[in-house]
Amino acid sequence: MENAAPQSPAGLSTTPSWLLNQTASHATRLLSEGFAAHDLRGYHYRLLATLAEDGPASQADLGRRCGIDRSDVVAAINDLAGRGLVVRAPDPADRRRNVISVTAAGADEARRMGATVDRVQRDLLAPLSSTEREQLTRLLTRLLRHHSGR
């Protein structure tokens, strides 16, 4: 009785979560292709960009800000450090922590990847006007705010 109409229009293809996942899937694919040229992946970019922007941070902080699990941060930072894009140093003020900082090469790479990301955004949002892009960004931001720690 009470659930006759909900999905009546035309199932699946109009379900918001479906649309969200599919478009995100396309976005991820485009991003991956872009990142492949740098031989890095999404996690690396998130960390590098956050570091380049907000300055040095501990791994746990990075994880929280990037939405990456602590354990995954370890591996990604290992990769970045192995390439000389970041430096991992023990925090003298708290010996539990490591302080991660970008190197000059890391900042360069962050800038280059940023350009790649910008290009992908343009491809992704190609069919939308700039007003619509802002609308989309606004709506998604509100959803995100609501669904995690404000």
Add this chain to the structure above:
Amino acid sequence: MENAAPQSPAGLSTTPSWLLNQTASHATRLLSEGFAAHDLRGYHYRLLATLAEDGPASQADLGRRCGIDRSDVVAAINDLAGRGLVVRAPDPADRRRNVISVTAAGADEARRMGATVDRVQRDLLAPLSSTEREQLTRLLTRLLRHHSGR
């Protein structure tokens, strides 16, 4: 020179692809939790819902309509058939194909999962007005249309 402004406002958190992926991630998590109660996953629902809605189809067709790889369709249909939710029968008109049909139990499960999905949509879009929900759906639909086979 030309790439000074693009990501200047506040990196990452305003990048559409980031917003898209994060919200989709939340949606996926909510959906997974919902599906867990049915002991099924996303692939199963997509296939079941499509079958229940559009009627019997070949595995390849299902894959195309659901955005699932042929090889993954095999495994998912195995699961569904093993539970008696669908039936896999050779197509007499084309011996390469299998015709997949929902059983009565499958239709029931599809309906129940549909209710779960509807509930998740409400949770997901809770902070948006119905006008905004339509906006979001419209924008995502256009992006999706543009980015795959029209």
Add this chain to the structure above:
DNA sequence: CAGTAATCGTTGGTGCGACCAACGATTAGG
């Protein structure tokens, strides 16, 4: 101040979704 709780980095593992290559069987098209 002592003892418990919390945090940090790390290791190792899980699950899901997306994708790719190759195969034999079958069908369609030139």
Add this chain to the structure above:
DNA sequence: CCTAATCGTTGGTCGCACCAACGATTACTG
């Protein structure tokens, strides 16, 4: 007719998200 395309299937790979547990360290609290 024969080559190309399609289908189902097997058996992988990869990226992202997540969880449990550990020793080491720090913070909290009684």
